Amino acid sequence: MCGIVGLFLKDKALEPQLGALLSDMLITMTDRGPDSAGIAIYGGAANGDAKITVQSANPEQDFAGLQDKIEDASGGTAKVEIKSTHAVITLATDKLDAVRAALSTIAPTLRVMGAGESVEIYKEVGLPKDVVNRFGVRAMGGTHGIGHTRMATESAVTTLGAHPFSTGADQCLVHNGSLSNHNNLRRELKKRGLRFETENDSEVAAAYLTAEMDTGKDLGQALEGALDDLDGFFTFVVGTKSGFGVVRDPIACKPAVMAETDQYVAFGSEYRALVNLPGIETARVWEPEPATVYFWDHEKAAA
Amino acid sequence: MPVFDLSVTPLREFNQALHDIKDGANDTAFEVVNPRGHHSVAVGIDAPVSVEVKGSVGYYCAGMNDGGTVTVHGSAGPGVAENMMSGTVVIEGDASQYAGATGRGGLLVIKGNAASRCGISMKGIDIVVHGSIGHMSAFMAQSGNLVVLGDAGDALGDSLYEARLFVRGSVKSLGADCIEKEMRPEHIEALGALLEKAGVSDAKPEDFKRYGSARTLYTFNIDNADAY
Structure with a gap:
């Protein structure tokens, strides 16, 4: 099964509540998948800084002295905030690539969950309520976010096999379903220079969108391409720095419900996930159509 | 009338109350408030009760209904009135996937839209959308x-047996072995009666097209026609 949720805020007044709203939505979906859970929060870039979210199986050992170790690579701009098994490294945007490269030699056991100017990604094996509490997600504000609770089918139950998958700066994807052409597509994407951390089918979908957006497409156009190039069952919810997209395969057997008000666009695998949102009683609630791309963007809305 | 508030009362208690009704009891009207997308609301009714659900429900609402009247004042999740035997289920809003699936009898009325696979493998139910x-x-x-x-979406009536399909709007495409058929007087009459039973006053049976099986995909034997 798997349960997925997403929330894209239009009303800035709700931004401090993003983490709390999204946490409740995800916890409601717990019985759709108990294996692992994850949340991506787009927190808005402060002072033009960038962030790298890293995870460790031995956080005490790996995070000790991490800030000093990346002092040189970050030009002294890096600050490390430890949250349980994850740490968020905040640094000057122009040092992002240098620090990522340095991490692979300085701290090879760290796993990069996601990086960019806005996104923070937290995911672990276990139930949504535990994952949310462990990382203090409720207290996080932001502009949009997505979450996932997993019932594993295509690959192992591990932290790296948890969603969301991030394969590009400020990009992430959650998936309910299973892809049947992921092995072939992974080979093709490797030839195009993409790197993979797992054997998971959903990571291939995320990497596909990254590769397509690297050619200059926007998220909406990349999702249109996914309908032609991905084979299998999928409901995807995807985040970019300013955008939020939803697409279902043409068979559309994986459930999806959306709600929109003047304050937000919300996605849930089931209506249950949406019932605590403000104004849901009068929201426009609908089921996204099969093979139809839905796409919102803060920057485009502002333009 | 007993009112069950599902934000405080376990669903099990409500469904059990429906099953505890004795033959001949006349206190048979129930109201459900705050369903909040709960699964399996009013499943397994086997008595002529009436249930008013004030809000939207999740999976399998009114499944296996046998004789009850269930009205959902909201929308319904996947599998509403699945395998209904008899009775009436009315959804004031929209219904998700496979509404009325495998239904053997009774009437399902959906006042909004229904998603994919509506009436999949239906076996005697009447569905009015x-x-x-x-x-x-x-x-x-x-x-x-x-x-x-x-309107109907892609692949209407794929691999159809002997159910009758009536569509007033457009059909995006017909499934394998499904064809348009002539609306004969007996179909106009039957459809008119069904529209009336479903409380539809703004549609004339003459405005509909009928679709049915071309009978090339399954082994149809005219001697068995009475069985359908």
Whole structure:
């Protein structure tokens, strides 16, 4: 099964509540998948800084002295905030690539969950309520976010096999379903220079969108391409720095419900996930159509 | 009338109350408030009760209904009135996937739209949708009537047996072995009666087209026609 949720805020007044709203939505979906859970929060870039979210199986050992170790690579701009098994490294945007490269030699056991100017990604094996509490997600504000609770089918139950998958700066994807052409597509994407951390089918979908957006497409156009190039069952919810997209395969057997008000666009695998949102009683609630791309963007809305 | 508030009362208690009704009891009207997308609301009714649900429900509402009248003042999740035996289920809003699936009898009325696979494998149920229906509806439908006042999606009536499909709007595409058929006087009459039973006053049976099985995909024997 798997349960997925997403929330894209239009009303800035709700931004401090993003983490709390999204946490409740995800916890409601717990019985759709108990294996692992994850949340991506787009927190808005402060002072033009960038962030790298890293995870460790031995956080005490790996995070000790991490800030000093990346002092040189970050030009002294890096600050490390430890949250349980994850740490968020905040640094000057122009040092992002240098620090990522340095991490692979300085701290090879760290796993990069996601990086960019806005996104923070937290995911672990276990139930949504535990994952949310462990990382203090409720207290996080932001502009949009997505979450996932997993019932594993295509690959192992591990932290790296948890969603969301991030394969590009400020990009992430959650998936309910299973892809049947992921092995072939992974080979093709490797030839195009993409790197993979797992054997998971959903990571291939995320990497596909990254590769397509690297050619200059926007998220909406990349999702249109996914309908032609991905084979299998999928409901995807995807985040970019300013955008939020939803697409279902043409068979559309994986459930999806959306709600929109003047304050937000919300996605849930089931209506249950949406019932605590403000104004849901009068929201426009609908089921996204099969093979139809839905796409919102803060920057485009502002333009 | 007993009112069950599902934000405080376990669903099990409500469904059990429906099953505890004795033959001949006359206190048979129930109200459900705050359903909040709960699964399996009013499942397994086997007495002529009436249930008013004030809000939207999740999976399998009114499943296996046998004789009850269930009205949902909201929308319904996947599998509403699945395998209904008899009675009436009315959804004031929209219905998700496979509404009325495998239903053997009774009447399902959806006042909004229904998503994909509406009436899949229906076996005698009557389904009336005021809005439109999604793809693969009435897949392998065996008997009963599916009436759609709006449009139908792709592959309507794929691998159809002997269910009758009536669509007033457009059909995006017909499934394998499903064809348009002539609206004969007996179909106009039967459809008119069904529209009336479903409380539809703004549609004339003459405005509908009828679709049915071409009977080339399954082994149809005219001697068995009475069985459907």
